[in-house]
Amino acid sequence: MATEFTVTLRSPEVSVGTATAMKAVFVRDLKTAFRQPQDLLNPLLFFVMVVTLFPLGVSPEVSFLQQAGSGILWVAALLSVLLSLDHLYRHDFDDGTLEQLVLQPQPLFLLVLAKSLAHWVLTGLPLVLLAPVLGVMVHLEGNSVAVLCLTLLIGTPVLSLIGSIGAALTLGLRSAGVLLSLLIIPLYIPVLIFGTGTVMAASEGAPVAGQLALMGAFLMLALTLAPFASAAALRISLSNS
Amino acid sequence: MSEPLLQAVNLECERDDRVLFRDLSFSILPGSLIRVEGPNGSGKTTLLRILAGLNDSYSGDLLWRGKSRNGYREEFLRNMLYLGHRPGIKPLLTPMENLRALMDGRRLLPDKILWQALEGTGLGGFQAVPCRNLSAGQQRRVALARLLIADEPLWILDEVFTAIDIQGVAALERLLIERVENGGAIVVTTHHDLRLPSMQRVTLGGGDGYGY
Numbered sequence: 001m002a003t004e005f006t007v008t009l010r011s012p013e014v015s016v017g018t019a020t021a022m023k024a025v026f027v028r029d030l031k032t033a034f035r036q037p038q039d040l041l042n043p044l045l046f047f048v049m050v051v052t053l054f055p056l057g058v059s060p061e062v063s064f065l066q067q068a069g070s071g072i073l074w075v076a077a078l079l080s081v082l083l084s085l086d087h088l089y090r091h092d093f094d095d096g097t098l099e100q101l102v103l104q105p106q107p108l109f110l111l112v113l114a115k116s117l118a119h120w121v122l123t124g125l126p127l128v129l130l131a132p133v134l135g136v137m138v139h140l141e142g143n144s145v146a147v148l149c150l151t152l153l154i155g156t157p158v159l160s161l162i163g164s165i166g167a168a169l170t171l172g173l174r175s176a177g178v179l180l181s182l183l184i185i186p187l188y189i190p191v192l193i194f195g196t197g198t199v200m201a202a203s204e205g206a207p208v209a210g211q212l213a214l215m216g217a218f219l220m221l222a223l224t225l226a227p228f229a230s231a232a233a234l235r236i237s238l239s240n241s
Numbered sequence: 242m243s244e245p246l247l248q249a250v251n252l253e254c255e256r257d258d259r260v261l262f263r264d265l266s267f268s269i270l271p272g273s274l275i276r277v278e279g280p281n282g283s284g285k286t287t288l289l290r291i292l293a294g295l296n297d298s299y300s301g302d303l304l305w306r307g308k309s310r311n312g313y314r315e316e317f318l319r320n321m322l323y324l325g326h327r328p329g330i331k332p333l334l335t336p337m338e339n340l341r342a343l344m345d346g347r348r349l350l351p352d353k354i355l356w357q358a359l360e361g362t363g364l365g366g367f368q369a370v371p372c373r374n375l376s377a378g379q380q381r382r383v384a385l386a387r388l389l390i391a392d393e394p395l396w397i398l399d400e401v402f403t404a405i406d407i408q409g410v411a412a413l414e415r416l417l418i419e420r421v422e423n424g425g426a427i428v429v430t431t432h433h434d435l436r437l438p439s440m441q442r443v444t445l446g447g448g449d450g451y452g453y
Contacts (some may be wrong), residue, residue, distance in 0.1 A: 106346060
Protein backbone atom coordinates (compact mmCIF):
# COMPACT_ATOMS: atom_id res chain seq x y z
CA MET A 1 0.00 0.00 0.00
CA ALA A 2 1.57 3.20 -1.07
CA THR A 3 1.75 5.98 1.42
CA GLU A 4 2.56 8.84 -0.92
CA PHE A 5 -0.96 10.11 -0.43
CA THR A 6 -0.95 13.08 1.80
CA VAL A 7 -4.36 13.98 3.04
CA THR A 8 -4.91 16.91 5.28
CA LEU A 9 -7.37 16.43 8.08
CA ARG A 10 -10.72 17.84 7.21
CA SER A 11 -12.34 20.89 8.51
CA PRO A 12 -15.57 19.70 10.08
CA GLU A 13 -17.75 21.99 7.99
CA VAL A 14 -16.99 20.32 4.66
CA SER A 15 -19.79 18.04 3.65
CA VAL A 16 -21.48 16.51 0.66
CA GLY A 17 -25.00 17.69 -0.05
CA THR A 18 -27.87 15.43 0.83
CA ALA A 19 -29.14 15.38 -2.75
CA THR A 20 -25.77 14.14 -4.02
CA ALA A 21 -25.67 11.44 -1.38
CA MET A 22 -29.23 10.35 -2.21
CA LYS A 23 -28.38 10.18 -5.88
CA ALA A 24 -25.32 8.05 -5.09
CA VAL A 25 -27.47 5.58 -3.13
CA PHE A 26 -30.06 5.48 -5.90
CA VAL A 27 -27.50 4.95 -8.65
CA ARG A 28 -25.69 2.22 -6.75
CA ASP A 29 -28.92 0.31 -6.15
CA LEU A 30 -29.88 0.49 -9.83
CA LYS A 31 -26.41 -0.58 -10.95
CA THR A 32 -26.33 -3.51 -8.55
CA ALA A 33 -29.78 -4.63 -9.63
CA PHE A 34 -28.98 -4.54 -13.33
CA ARG A 35 -25.91 -6.69 -12.75
CA GLN A 36 -28.24 -9.40 -11.46
CA PRO A 37 -31.25 -9.24 -13.79
CA GLN A 38 -32.82 -12.50 -12.61
CA ASP A 39 -33.70 -10.83 -9.30
CA LEU A 40 -35.44 -8.11 -11.29
CA LEU A 41 -37.34 -10.49 -13.54
CA ASN A 42 -38.59 -12.72 -10.74
CA PRO A 43 -41.40 -10.45 -9.45
CA LEU A 44 -42.34 -9.49 -12.99
CA LEU A 45 -42.66 -13.10 -14.12
CA PHE A 46 -44.68 -13.83 -11.00
CA PHE A 47 -47.03 -10.98 -11.84
CA VAL A 48 -47.51 -12.11 -15.43
CA MET A 49 -47.94 -15.77 -14.48
CA VAL A 50 -50.56 -15.19 -11.81
CA VAL A 51 -52.62 -13.02 -14.12
CA THR A 52 -52.26 -15.51 -16.99
CA LEU A 53 -53.15 -18.53 -14.88
CA PHE A 54 -56.33 -17.07 -13.44
CA PRO A 55 -58.42 -17.34 -16.64
CA LEU A 56 -57.07 -20.87 -17.14
CA GLY A 57 -57.75 -21.94 -13.58
CA VAL A 58 -61.07 -20.27 -12.88
CA SER A 59 -62.94 -19.22 -15.97
CA PRO A 60 -62.05 -17.65 -19.30
CA GLU A 61 -65.48 -16.04 -19.64
CA VAL A 62 -65.45 -12.37 -20.53
CA SER A 63 -68.05 -11.40 -17.96
CA PHE A 64 -66.12 -13.07 -15.09
CA LEU A 65 -62.80 -11.57 -16.12
CA GLN A 66 -64.27 -8.11 -16.43
CA GLN A 67 -65.63 -8.47 -12.93
CA ALA A 68 -62.51 -9.94 -11.32
CA GLY A 69 -59.78 -8.54 -13.60
CA SER A 70 -58.83 -5.47 -11.61
CA GLY A 71 -58.73 -7.49 -8.40
CA ILE A 72 -56.54 -10.17 -9.95
CA LEU A 73 -54.11 -7.61 -11.27
CA TRP A 74 -53.93 -5.72 -8.02
CA VAL A 75 -53.46 -8.81 -5.86
CA ALA A 76 -50.77 -10.11 -8.19
CA ALA A 77 -48.97 -6.76 -8.14
CA LEU A 78 -49.18 -6.60 -4.37
CA LEU A 79 -47.80 -10.09 -3.91
CA SER A 80 -44.99 -9.59 -6.38
CA VAL A 81 -43.88 -6.44 -4.56
CA LEU A 82 -44.03 -8.43 -1.32
CA LEU A 83 -41.89 -11.10 -2.95
CA SER A 84 -39.13 -8.61 -3.73
CA LEU A 85 -39.09 -6.90 -0.33
CA ASP A 86 -36.76 -9.25 1.47
CA HIS A 87 -33.94 -8.25 -0.88
CA LEU A 88 -34.38 -4.56 -0.18
CA TYR A 89 -31.88 -4.43 2.69
CA ARG A 90 -30.75 -8.05 3.02
CA HIS A 91 -27.77 -7.91 0.63
CA ASP A 92 -26.68 -4.53 1.99
CA PHE A 93 -26.87 -5.92 5.49
CA ASP A 94 -24.80 -8.98 4.60
CA ASP A 95 -22.01 -7.16 2.79
CA GLY A 96 -21.75 -4.26 5.23
CA THR A 97 -22.90 -1.46 2.94
CA LEU A 98 -25.86 -0.88 5.23
CA GLU A 99 -23.54 -0.04 8.14
CA GLN A 100 -21.80 2.47 5.94
CA LEU A 101 -25.16 3.90 4.85
CA VAL A 102 -26.23 4.43 8.45
CA LEU A 103 -22.88 6.11 9.17
CA GLN A 104 -23.18 8.59 6.34
CA PRO A 105 -23.38 12.15 7.61
CA GLN A 106 -26.73 12.83 5.95
CA PRO A 107 -30.18 12.34 7.48
CA LEU A 108 -30.77 8.60 7.27
CA PHE A 109 -34.46 8.87 6.40
CA LEU A 110 -33.59 10.65 3.15
CA LEU A 111 -31.09 7.96 2.19
CA VAL A 112 -33.74 5.38 3.01
CA LEU A 113 -36.17 7.29 0.81
CA ALA A 114 -33.65 7.07 -2.03
CA LYS A 115 -33.44 3.32 -1.50
CA SER A 116 -37.24 2.98 -1.49
CA LEU A 117 -37.46 4.99 -4.70
CA ALA A 118 -34.86 2.74 -6.30
CA HIS A 119 -36.90 -0.27 -5.18
CA TRP A 120 -40.02 1.20 -6.77
CA VAL A 121 -38.24 1.96 -10.04
CA LEU A 122 -36.98 -1.64 -10.12
CA THR A 123 -40.19 -3.46 -9.15
CA GLY A 124 -43.25 -1.17 -9.06
CA LEU A 125 -42.65 0.76 -12.25
CA PRO A 126 -42.21 -2.33 -14.47
CA LEU A 127 -45.52 -3.64 -13.07
CA VAL A 128 -47.23 -0.39 -14.03
CA LEU A 129 -45.78 -0.63 -17.52
CA LEU A 130 -46.92 -4.24 -17.93
CA ALA A 131 -50.39 -3.61 -16.55
CA PRO A 132 -52.02 -2.25 -19.75
CA VAL A 133 -51.16 -5.44 -21.66
CA LEU A 134 -52.48 -7.68 -18.91
CA GLY A 135 -55.48 -5.38 -18.44
CA VAL A 136 -56.48 -5.93 -22.05
CA MET A 137 -55.93 -9.65 -21.56
CA VAL A 138 -58.54 -9.77 -18.80
CA HIS A 139 -60.96 -7.75 -20.98
CA LEU A 140 -60.89 -4.52 -19.04
CA GLU A 141 -62.42 -1.89 -21.27
CA GLY A 142 -60.92 1.35 -22.54
CA ASN A 143 -61.24 3.72 -19.66
CA SER A 144 -60.72 1.20 -16.89
CA VAL A 145 -57.32 0.10 -18.27
CA ALA A 146 -56.14 3.68 -17.97
CA VAL A 147 -57.57 3.97 -14.46
CA LEU A 148 -55.97 0.67 -13.48
CA CYS A 149 -52.56 1.93 -14.57
CA LEU A 150 -53.13 5.16 -12.71
CA THR A 151 -54.04 3.36 -9.49
CA LEU A 152 -50.97 1.15 -9.81
CA LEU A 153 -48.82 4.18 -10.52
CA ILE A 154 -50.01 5.81 -7.30
CA GLY A 155 -50.32 2.59 -5.32
CA THR A 156 -47.07 0.72 -5.98
CA PRO A 157 -44.81 3.42 -4.47
CA VAL A 158 -46.94 3.13 -1.32
CA LEU A 159 -46.28 -0.62 -1.34
CA SER A 160 -42.52 -0.04 -1.64
CA LEU A 161 -42.46 2.59 1.08
CA ILE A 162 -44.52 0.63 3.60
CA GLY A 163 -42.68 -2.56 2.70
CA SER A 164 -39.38 -0.87 3.47
CA ILE A 165 -40.46 -0.53 7.12
CA GLY A 166 -41.18 -4.25 7.36
CA ALA A 167 -37.97 -5.20 5.58
CA ALA A 168 -35.96 -3.00 7.94
CA LEU A 169 -37.67 -4.39 11.04
CA THR A 170 -37.16 -8.04 10.12
CA LEU A 171 -33.56 -7.57 8.99
CA GLY A 172 -31.95 -9.16 12.00
CA LEU A 173 -34.01 -12.33 11.73
CA ARG A 174 -32.79 -15.39 9.93
CA SER A 175 -36.06 -16.38 8.33
CA ALA A 176 -37.87 -13.13 7.97
CA GLY A 177 -40.24 -14.09 5.15
CA VAL A 178 -43.33 -15.12 7.11
CA LEU A 179 -43.07 -12.37 9.70
CA LEU A 180 -42.51 -9.79 7.00
CA SER A 181 -45.74 -10.83 5.27
CA LEU A 182 -47.67 -10.83 8.54
CA LEU A 183 -46.44 -7.36 9.40
CA ILE A 184 -46.94 -5.81 6.03
CA ILE A 185 -50.09 -7.31 4.52
CA PRO A 186 -52.50 -5.60 6.97
CA LEU A 187 -50.98 -2.27 5.99
CA TYR A 188 -51.35 -3.14 2.30
CA ILE A 189 -55.05 -3.90 2.57
CA PRO A 190 -56.34 -0.29 2.39
CA VAL A 191 -54.25 0.31 -0.72
CA LEU A 192 -55.64 -2.85 -2.28
CA ILE A 193 -59.25 -1.97 -1.44
CA PHE A 194 -59.01 1.51 -2.87
CA GLY A 195 -56.98 0.36 -5.87
CA THR A 196 -59.49 -2.24 -7.00
CA GLY A 197 -62.46 -0.12 -5.91
CA THR A 198 -61.35 2.72 -8.13
CA VAL A 199 -61.05 0.45 -11.17
CA MET A 200 -64.46 -1.11 -10.45
CA ALA A 201 -66.03 2.32 -10.20
CA ALA A 202 -64.43 3.33 -13.49
CA SER A 203 -65.75 0.24 -15.25
CA GLU A 204 -69.27 1.10 -14.06
CA GLY A 205 -68.87 4.62 -15.37
CA ALA A 206 -68.85 6.25 -11.93
CA PRO A 207 -66.53 9.20 -11.20
CA VAL A 208 -63.17 8.16 -9.73
CA ALA A 209 -61.54 11.50 -8.93
CA GLY A 210 -62.37 11.23 -5.22
CA GLN A 211 -60.93 7.74 -4.84
CA LEU A 212 -57.81 8.69 -6.78
CA ALA A 213 -57.37 11.68 -4.50
CA LEU A 214 -57.58 9.39 -1.50
CA MET A 215 -54.93 7.14 -2.99
CA GLY A 216 -52.81 10.23 -3.55
CA ALA A 217 -53.24 10.99 0.11
CA PHE A 218 -52.00 7.47 0.94
CA LEU A 219 -48.94 8.15 -1.17
CA MET A 220 -48.22 11.47 0.52
CA LEU A 221 -48.66 9.90 3.94
CA ALA A 222 -46.30 7.04 3.06
CA LEU A 223 -43.74 9.39 1.48
CA THR A 224 -43.57 11.59 4.53
CA LEU A 225 -43.82 9.03 7.32
CA ALA A 226 -42.49 5.67 6.09
CA PRO A 227 -38.84 6.79 5.64
CA PHE A 228 -38.69 7.90 9.28
CA ALA A 229 -40.04 4.57 10.47
CA SER A 230 -37.69 2.63 8.18
CA ALA A 231 -34.68 4.63 9.33
CA ALA A 232 -35.52 3.99 12.98
CA ALA A 233 -36.10 0.29 12.26
CA LEU A 234 -32.75 0.03 10.47
CA ARG A 235 -30.95 1.55 13.45
CA ILE A 236 -32.60 -0.96 15.77
CA SER A 237 -31.80 -3.91 13.53
CA LEU A 238 -28.15 -2.88 13.19
CA SER A 239 -27.84 -2.16 16.88
CA ASN A 240 -28.92 -5.72 17.67
CA SER A 241 -26.69 -7.44 15.15
CA MET B 242 -2.62 18.82 25.68
CA SER B 243 -5.07 18.91 22.83
CA GLU B 244 -8.77 18.39 23.24
CA PRO B 245 -9.96 14.79 23.02
CA LEU B 246 -11.99 13.91 19.93
CA LEU B 247 -14.09 11.29 21.59
CA GLN B 248 -14.38 10.48 25.26
CA ALA B 249 -15.96 7.41 26.76
CA VAL B 250 -17.22 7.94 30.28
CA ASN B 251 -18.25 4.97 32.42
CA LEU B 252 -19.34 2.86 29.48
CA GLU B 253 -21.16 -0.30 30.35
CA CYS B 254 -22.52 -2.89 28.02
CA GLU B 255 -24.37 -6.07 28.71
CA ARG B 256 -25.08 -8.68 26.12
CA ASP B 257 -27.10 -11.86 26.59
CA ASP B 258 -27.07 -11.38 30.40
CA ARG B 259 -23.30 -11.10 30.40
CA VAL B 260 -21.50 -7.90 31.31
CA LEU B 261 -18.98 -7.24 28.55
CA PHE B 262 -17.43 -4.21 30.19
CA ARG B 263 -18.28 -1.82 32.98
CA ASP B 264 -16.91 1.53 34.17
CA LEU B 265 -14.86 1.82 31.02
CA SER B 266 -13.50 5.34 30.57
CA PHE B 267 -10.91 6.56 28.10
CA SER B 268 -10.19 9.50 25.84
CA ILE B 269 -9.28 9.41 22.18
CA LEU B 270 -6.83 12.23 21.57
CA PRO B 271 -5.72 13.55 18.19
CA GLY B 272 -2.42 11.92 17.27
CA SER B 273 -2.99 8.77 19.26
CA LEU B 274 -3.65 5.16 18.53
CA ILE B 275 -5.75 3.04 20.81
CA ARG B 276 -5.68 -0.69 20.55
CA VAL B 277 -8.63 -2.52 22.00
CA GLU B 278 -7.49 -5.90 23.27
CA GLY B 279 -9.14 -8.95 24.65
CA PRO B 280 -9.92 -12.58 23.87
CA ASN B 281 -12.59 -13.64 21.40
CA GLY B 282 -16.03 -12.73 22.61
CA SER B 283 -14.80 -10.13 25.07
CA GLY B 284 -16.72 -7.37 23.31
CA LYS B 285 -14.08 -5.66 21.17
CA THR B 286 -16.33 -5.38 18.15
CA THR B 287 -19.26 -4.35 20.33
CA LEU B 288 -17.17 -1.58 21.87
CA LEU B 289 -16.10 -0.35 18.44
CA ARG B 290 -19.67 -0.39 17.16
CA ILE B 291 -20.74 1.60 20.21
CA LEU B 292 -17.97 4.12 19.59
CA ALA B 293 -18.96 4.39 15.93
CA GLY B 294 -22.60 4.93 16.79
CA LEU B 295 -23.92 1.70 15.30
CA ASN B 296 -24.89 0.13 18.60
CA ASP B 297 -27.06 2.02 21.06
CA SER B 298 -27.42 -0.60 23.76
CA TYR B 299 -24.99 0.81 26.30
CA SER B 300 -25.11 2.98 29.34
CA GLY B 301 -22.65 5.73 30.13
CA ASP B 302 -21.68 8.76 28.10
CA LEU B 303 -19.89 9.40 24.86
CA LEU B 304 -18.60 12.91 24.41
CA TRP B 305 -17.67 14.29 21.01
CA ARG B 306 -15.25 17.17 21.47
CA GLY B 307 -16.49 17.61 25.00
CA LYS B 308 -20.20 17.65 24.15
CA SER B 309 -22.68 14.80 24.31
CA ARG B 310 -22.41 12.99 21.01
CA ASN B 311 -26.11 12.42 20.56
CA GLY B 312 -26.71 16.08 19.86
CA TYR B 313 -23.95 16.27 17.27
CA ARG B 314 -24.55 13.13 15.30
CA GLU B 315 -24.01 14.58 11.85
CA GLU B 316 -20.88 16.44 12.82
CA PHE B 317 -19.55 13.28 14.47
CA LEU B 318 -20.31 11.13 11.42
CA ARG B 319 -18.64 13.62 9.10
CA ASN B 320 -15.45 13.28 11.10
CA MET B 321 -15.40 9.55 11.73
CA LEU B 322 -14.56 6.67 9.47
CA TYR B 323 -15.57 3.15 10.48
CA LEU B 324 -14.43 -0.05 8.82
CA GLY B 325 -16.11 -3.15 10.16
CA HIS B 326 -15.78 -6.90 9.76
CA ARG B 327 -17.98 -6.66 6.72
CA PRO B 328 -16.10 -4.39 4.37
CA GLY B 329 -19.08 -2.67 2.73
CA ILE B 330 -18.14 -3.90 -0.73
CA LYS B 331 -20.83 -4.98 -3.18
CA PRO B 332 -19.67 -8.14 -4.99
CA LEU B 333 -21.51 -7.19 -8.17
CA LEU B 334 -19.86 -3.81 -8.54
CA THR B 335 -16.28 -3.09 -9.56
CA PRO B 336 -13.76 -1.68 -7.06
CA MET B 337 -14.07 1.68 -8.78
CA GLU B 338 -17.87 1.73 -8.46
CA ASN B 339 -17.69 0.54 -4.87
CA LEU B 340 -15.21 3.18 -3.87
CA ARG B 341 -17.22 5.83 -5.67
CA ALA B 342 -20.42 4.78 -3.89
CA LEU B 343 -18.68 4.77 -0.50
CA MET B 344 -17.05 8.14 -1.04
CA ASP B 345 -19.91 10.04 -2.66
CA GLY B 346 -21.76 10.43 0.61
CA ARG B 347 -18.67 11.93 2.22
CA ARG B 348 -16.46 13.75 -0.20
CA LEU B 349 -16.66 14.30 -3.93
CA LEU B 350 -13.41 13.29 -5.54
CA PRO B 351 -12.46 13.05 -9.20
CA ASP B 352 -12.21 9.57 -10.72
CA LYS B 353 -8.46 9.96 -11.05
CA ILE B 354 -7.92 10.15 -7.29
CA LEU B 355 -10.08 7.08 -6.67
CA TRP B 356 -8.23 5.20 -9.42
CA GLN B 357 -4.90 6.11 -7.84
CA ALA B 358 -6.11 5.12 -4.39
CA LEU B 359 -7.00 1.68 -5.71
CA GLU B 360 -3.60 1.45 -7.38
CA GLY B 361 -2.09 2.49 -4.06
CA THR B 362 -3.66 -0.49 -2.33
CA GLY B 363 -2.26 -2.86 -4.93
CA LEU B 364 -5.39 -3.18 -7.01
CA GLY B 365 -3.89 -1.63 -10.13
CA GLY B 366 -5.43 -3.38 -13.12
CA PHE B 367 -8.38 -4.66 -11.10
CA GLN B 368 -10.28 -1.38 -10.92
CA ALA B 369 -12.89 -2.51 -13.44
CA VAL B 370 -13.24 -6.19 -12.47
CA PRO B 371 -16.41 -7.08 -10.52
CA CYS B 372 -15.46 -7.57 -6.86
CA ARG B 373 -16.90 -11.08 -6.71
CA ASN B 374 -14.07 -12.16 -9.00
CA LEU B 375 -11.51 -10.81 -6.54
CA SER B 376 -10.01 -12.66 -3.59
CA ALA B 377 -11.06 -11.95 -0.01
CA GLY B 378 -7.86 -10.00 0.59
CA GLN B 379 -8.37 -7.95 -2.54
CA GLN B 380 -11.91 -7.14 -1.49
CA ARG B 381 -10.63 -5.91 1.86
CA ARG B 382 -8.12 -3.80 -0.01
CA VAL B 383 -10.96 -2.06 -1.85
CA ALA B 384 -12.30 -0.96 1.54
CA LEU B 385 -8.79 -0.02 2.68
CA ALA B 386 -8.42 2.25 -0.35
CA ARG B 387 -10.71 4.60 1.53
CA LEU B 388 -8.03 5.06 4.17
CA LEU B 389 -5.66 6.47 1.57
CA ILE B 390 -8.05 9.26 0.66
CA ALA B 391 -9.88 9.69 3.97
CA ASP B 392 -9.60 13.01 5.72
CA GLU B 393 -11.69 12.13 8.75
CA PRO B 394 -9.72 12.83 11.95
CA LEU B 395 -11.05 9.74 13.72
CA TRP B 396 -10.76 6.22 12.37
CA ILE B 397 -12.40 3.23 13.98
CA LEU B 398 -11.03 0.06 12.43
CA ASP B 399 -12.22 -3.40 13.33
CA GLU B 400 -9.78 -6.19 12.43
CA VAL B 401 -8.22 -4.25 9.57
CA PHE B 402 -5.38 -6.69 9.08
CA THR B 403 -7.64 -9.65 8.30
CA ALA B 404 -6.86 -11.40 5.01
CA ILE B 405 -4.10 -8.93 4.11
CA ASP B 406 -0.71 -10.30 3.00
CA ILE B 407 2.60 -9.51 4.73
CA GLN B 408 3.58 -6.61 2.49
CA GLY B 409 0.09 -5.21 2.80
CA VAL B 410 0.21 -5.43 6.58
CA ALA B 411 3.55 -3.59 6.65
CA ALA B 412 2.24 -0.87 4.35
CA LEU B 413 -0.93 -0.54 6.39
CA GLU B 414 1.11 -0.23 9.58
CA ARG B 415 3.12 2.55 7.95
CA LEU B 416 -0.09 4.25 6.91
CA LEU B 417 -1.46 4.12 10.45
CA ILE B 418 1.80 5.46 11.94
CA GLU B 419 1.93 8.27 9.41
CA ARG B 420 -1.67 9.08 10.12
CA VAL B 421 -1.14 9.27 13.85
CA GLU B 422 1.93 11.47 13.34
CA ASN B 423 -0.21 13.82 11.28
CA GLY B 424 -2.65 14.24 14.11
CA GLY B 425 -5.22 11.58 13.29
CA ALA B 426 -6.77 9.44 15.98
CA ILE B 427 -7.21 5.71 15.43
CA VAL B 428 -8.98 2.99 17.38
CA VAL B 429 -8.19 -0.56 16.23
CA THR B 430 -8.84 -4.09 17.22
CA THR B 431 -6.51 -6.69 15.86
CA HIS B 432 -4.99 -10.01 16.77
CA HIS B 433 -2.04 -9.02 14.64
CA ASP B 434 1.06 -8.17 16.66
CA LEU B 435 0.95 -4.45 16.16
CA ARG B 436 3.99 -2.55 17.40
CA LEU B 437 3.55 1.14 17.10
CA PRO B 438 5.10 3.91 19.13
CA SER B 439 2.77 5.71 21.50
CA MET B 440 0.11 3.07 21.48
CA GLN B 441 -2.52 3.09 24.20
CA ARG B 442 -4.29 -0.08 25.17
CA VAL B 443 -7.82 -0.71 26.30
CA THR B 444 -8.12 -4.24 27.60
CA LEU B 445 -11.46 -6.00 27.78
CA GLY B 446 -12.46 -9.30 29.30
CA GLY B 447 -10.22 -8.97 32.34
CA GLY B 448 -11.22 -8.88 35.98
CA ASP B 449 -14.92 -8.29 36.35
CA GLY B 450 -15.37 -8.33 32.60
CA TYR B 451 -17.03 -11.71 32.82
CA GLY B 452 -20.19 -11.73 34.82
CA TYR B 453 -21.01 -15.39 34.66
